[in-house]
Amino acid sequence: MAALIRCIAAAALLFASLALYARAGEGPLVEVVPVAKALVRDELVTFGTLRSDESVMIRPEIDGRLAHLHFREGQAVAAGDLLVSLDDAIARAELAQAQANLGLAESSFRRSQLLFSRGASNAQALDEARAQQQAARASLALAQARLDKTQIRAPLDGQLGLRQVSPGDYLEAGQDIVNLEVLDPLKLDFRVPQKAVGQIHLEQRVEVGLDAYPGELFRGQVAAINPRLDEAGRSQAIRARLANPGRRLKPGQFVRVTVILAERPQALLIPEEAVMPLGERLLVNLVVEGRVEQREIKLGRRLGGRAEVREGLQGDETLISAGWQKVRPGMAVRTRPAAEAL
Template sequence: MFVRAPALLVAFALLCSLSSIQAYANEGPLVEVVKVERNLVRDELVTFGSLRPDESVMIRPEIAGRIAQLHFREGQRIEAGALLVSLDDSIARAELAQAQANLNLAENNFNRAQMLFKRGASNAQALDEANAQQQASRASLALSQARLDKTRILAPYDGVLGLRQVSPGDYLSEGQDIVNLEVLDPLKVDFRIPQKAVSQIRLKQVIEISLDAYPGERFTGEIFAINPRLDEAGRSQAIRAHISNRDGRLSPGQFVRVSVILAERPNALVIPEEAIMPVGEQLLVNLVVEGKVELREVKLGKRLAGKVEVLEGLQGDETLISAGWQKVRAGASVRTKVVEQAP
């Protein structure tokens, strides 16, 4: 009786072990599964461009003269109409006073000529000559006033000044550089697209730019001008967009990577690339339906970083095998471990 007990215990243990192995075999292998995600997917045309100021002008005098005073600091933000430079205006004021005196004399002569003509003491020719002299004196006064106004150089629009090229007391010739004025908000983005993509570009189309100075960031803009003529040498079309620069983080002259947004699908179906099983010309995924494997053919769209868009074959609520599908077959039972997709 005591001799048979150990044998019975061993047999019972073997039976339990076989049952466990059989149960494990029925459950199937362990695989990693993920849920189909819905993400924003964009079709983009990627090219390169550069930033330009929205407006840029070199401040120059229209008349020659000596600088009496500079009214700005380098790098200063100014408003349209602000006084930037005063030239010595002593000669211009003297010319204006002379022109005013000549006009007063011409007006008196004209009035006297009119009076004499009415009395019959003068002819029409003398009256016409007096009138012409009066008009010439008025024009001379306007010219002198314009020259005086040119001694005050004003800002043509709001912007930021650059580095000045002159100093107080310098004698300036006509058209000599004084200081550059830049409009930095918004900025222009100039870039080119190849001939084959011309039909995909339109006004008010959204673009995004990125640059090495701000890794991982994107700045949004909008196309506002398209050159109707293609470059004959490169067969490319010049495009110009506006981009906001309220915080002043961007600078003219920077080299940027430009992404033209051609289309957006905000609820696109996205799965990991490693879940795709190529079989000949077919692309399949392994779904898990009620604990068993089901094959499904899919049609893929845009490829992303480690992921891929699914255009056809999935509804969006499926669970599919992302790792371990090599050791399963259609209809087989599997054990699953849910993993999250990387962002």
């Protein structure tokens, strides 16, 4: 009962003070701020992994002894550069044999043509000579292909990794020699939850941050979206690409990914302390021609002590940020900028 009496007395004192202000022709002193405008973004933050745009393991297609390495580990190479030479002695001998066999087959075919034209040979002999000629040509092409495969060249422009072999090693077909990585641009693979699938689209901007470069962001775009969700995690795989001109980013790095869902360059921002909750409604107190006016608003994102106003303000209003507890709509007030508050 005593507490109720004290509350009633405090309320009576407040209303008496307000009435006194009104009779005196001046109101209470409040702190005011203008509505600010700034860029506000809706973001989805997740994690991902950087990958080479292309990654190739250099391997021989035939067995052979490694005769010579034409590269240094970590070297940048261009497509077509010679990387590895296998011992080609046997391949060259096979090529020479095939060339000799082709010469003999072509001579036999020409003789068969001449005899057939003179009626001294039948069509079967001519066909057999033609078949032998074609077989010799195929054998020559095969021997040339085997010789060519003793020279292993770079399939892409890129940077080599660490070699797995040494000169003199006998290599089997398919054995790892060295990896070749394309480092600019890089692929970025990450996943988004099922509820965000509808918000991701091609060419959407992403920003990448990592511990190796604190405070620095690298930007890219969504390049591909897997149409099928992962059944275990109910997430969707997304692939983006980002430029890497200085080769500062490396494949395999774990990164923080921010997907830009929406941007509002001229969003309205007000201090959170200026918002007056009233049940389920949110109100702000404005100063219009020296008097208090209340207006209902709807908020968007909250950003470090500031709140985005999505509805209810135009952007040119002046808000009461401190002291709104002692005013009511229509009351005259005295104002000072919040930055000058003591």
